[in-house]
Amino acid sequence: MIDKLNGFRGGVVAFLLALFALTSHAQEQAFKIGVAPHSSARLILKLYQPLREHLTHELGRPVEVVTAPNFTEFLRRAINQEYDMVITSGNQSRLLQVDAGYRPFLTYKADFKAVTVVDADSRYRRARDLHGQVLLGLNPASLVTQWGMHWAKKNRLGGNEVRYVSAADSVAQLLLAGDAAAGFISLANYQQLTPDVQQGLRIIASSPTMAGRIYSLNGRNAASAGTIERAIWSFPRTEGGRRYFSQYKLKGYRPLRPRELESMDHYAGELRQMLRQP
């Protein structure tokens, strides 16, 4: 009798210890925010540090902002459920929504546009001027690049070599260096370029407003979604949030309209095709 009682006690203690460990683990495991590599990793981390710090404070757990070497790898990781939340362009957000169960819930109020930029001193003024020229784009999986390709196709550009670079500022530098005729970057990225770089470029085409940076929450965090979303929605109200939105001209968050991402389906399809390719 006594032996059984002792055994029961031991089991309870073990359970409690495991539960504590789990809880601790759960508490210590960082909330990973995966950000699409639309810029350099350093810039991405710097960009989202205010949000990270806010969420760290609000969620009471470590929050990490991570990115990926490229858009493809980012998508793969996201699809692989490595992120608790992703912040990416509309095309990838739609793909992740459809294929990975991520739930997009907000975006920035600022419009997201893609632009085609050329060296301001170049002769390129219209699309057809870029016929046979080298075109630069970010990762083929980026929305801006996908739009650019569509723009080029739409403008019946042919014989163009498309080079992919890692960051918008790299596109700018290459254009200024004359290594390419035109490049496709986001308007936000263009606006983030230094004034002298902006001065050296010229936008020859601009996309319509598209879904830009979409915040999508991983489905596994559904239980704490409310807490997480509240924490995120409270960010603009913080000093850091105000500076962030002011600095980057993002104007704040807005909830996604229903089916707002459906317009990204064809872009998502292309992404899906890319992902299937070895």
Added chain:
Amino acid sequence: MKYIREFIDRSSFGRTVRARLLLSAILVEAVMLLLLVSNSLRLIHENMTTQERRHANELAPVLIAALVAPMAQRDYATVQAVLHDSKTDSEVDYLVVTNSSGTVVASAGWDESRTLPQADKTFDSTLDGRGNIYQSVRPIKVESQQLGTLHFGLDLSPIISARRAMLTQGITIALIELVLSICMLTFIGIWLTRHLAALARVSQEVADGNLSPAPLPEGRHDIGQLCAAFNAMSRAVAERVNELTYARDFQNELTEIIKQEQSRMTALLKAMDIGVMLLDMNGRIIYENPAFRTIFAIPPEVALTGLTGREVLAETAPEFAQDAVVAPCVQAPPDGSAREMQVLGSRVVSERIHVVTSDDGAIIGHLYLFEDITASKQIAQQLISAKEAAEASRKTQAAFLATMSHEIRTPMNGIIGMTNLVSSTQLNAEQQEYMGWIKASAESLLTVLNDILDYSKIDSGQMSLESIPFSLTGLLDEVVGMHKTLSSRKNIALSWDADGDVPGVVIGDPVRLRQILTNLVSNAVKFTQQGTVSVSVSADSPSGNGLRVFRFAVADTGIGIPEALREQIFSPFLQADNSIARKFGGTGLGLAIVRRLVGLLGGDIRVESEVGRGSEFVVTIPLDVPSAASAVAAAGKEKLADAGSIGRRRILLAEDTPVNQRLGQLLLSKLGHDVILAEDGFKAVDAFLREKPDLILMDMQMPEMDGLEATQRIRKLEKEGGTGSHVPIVALTANAMQSDRTRCIDAGMDDYIAKPFKPDQIVAILQVFLS
């Protein structure tokens, strides 16, 4: 350092200048090399450490910068690639990147099974014993988000190896440099100091006794100049050594002589009968000889050194002790002072003090000489007594002679005088003959008396000599004149002659010269029967003292003197033989007196004779030649004596003897003068005052007041009179003593006549003083 110093000081090598220079240079160089190498190593090590630290500090940011993107992108492959590429840096030992959870996501050069080390707190390149790895841990952060941690280790082995290599190389180079420096400094030292070595060698040779070493090479440089100076010094040293050696040898000889002299002196001091006491500056005895102890009866066992004279002589010579100078140098008696004192109550000791001074004249002591003169004093006293007795005897003898002279001469004067007076009266032939015999006998007796008195005076040493100017020619005339009558009677040619350079006046004793010549001429006339008697005078050249030796030769053609008797004739009371004495008479004192007088006059007499042919007596007498004034005065006096009548004068005759009174009165009256008679000195003075005589003939010995006192009174009265008058006073004295005559002159008399006097003497005196 102490041991090194001791080694240097003790070893012969260490004593050379070259060695010391070398050691000093090496020491300095070693210290400097040590400082240089150590400082260089330190600086290089510090630099390398700084470089490495900087590398470490620069590596981390670079790595982190390279790792930020892949870490943010969770591109661990890229991270690994970065680490791999970074690992190519040889200084990086390992690189490890952990994620935010601490899980190693990439590493290079690290065994992931090992536990990552803690970071080193300081960058210490001297990590011997800790694997030479600098452990560093740096966070990989962007803003505030730590993406992971970079662990890396820098291999400091290169630094350490480099430091060791530098140390080794530095030490090696320093040692090589030292060796080369030693070699070069040694060569330079040898080259520079070769002359010093030679100098040292030659100096040692000189020290060993070789005073003439080989000369050192000389030159214009300072060492050459030093060698030249050494050569000169060496030569000078050799010369000085030779001089010193000679001086030393000489000094040794002197020292030996001094020692011998000291020994002799010591022996002399010990042997001498004179007591010697030497006192130091404080009056303490530092030496005494045995005679001193003997004189003052101090036992030999009594130590005297250090005692004062007073302490030593307090008992034996209280007189000396009482008067002894405690500190001769304070109350220093004069050098050479002497005194006599009683010692032990009975003996007489003479003391002579001599000051002892150093070479610089400082008084360093006193030398006392004591001599027991008791016996000498006794002898002296005896001698004094004998002298006094002899003096008394002499005085007695002189008084006897004076008395005898006076007592004999006075009556003889009366006899001869009266005889002359009687002879001058009218006498018949028989009376003339009788008077002639009386006169001759009286004169003969007077001659014998004079001879005896003269011989006595000479023999008793009472014969005094005069030194007055007189006419030599006059004297010769007088002597020859005295014997003219007798020589004419015997038909003997008597003459005199003198050389042309013989002065007419000389200075000497005319009385004695006359006596000498008279004796010789008288003998010549006496002993010549026929022929000639000549007197010749010559004189040699003047000597340095003005004296001239006059040669008086009395030659006759008489009987001659046998050669065996030529010396005997000069002995008293001896003639050639008794037959001659019987034949020719005489006392036998004449030639003895002549020889004595010649001796008193400083001359000599010799005789040459041939029996039957004659004799020649030669007398040589040194006489002074007077000045022209004295010669004139002497001649004048003679002339004065030869002057004509002096008129009738008043002559005071002070004479107590009746016969002489009468004689004088008669003589003076015959000369035509008035005679005032006084029987004693008192009456003579009265007569002088009353009668105012023109001349006074004063007898010396008179009752009541003698002639000397009377003369003194008369001179005093003349002086008191203040008229400057001066009556000539001539002494009539029977005393032939020169002292008496001196007293006459001192008393104020002008001249004297010896009794018995002859009338022509009176005439001459009157002529002298009254003409």
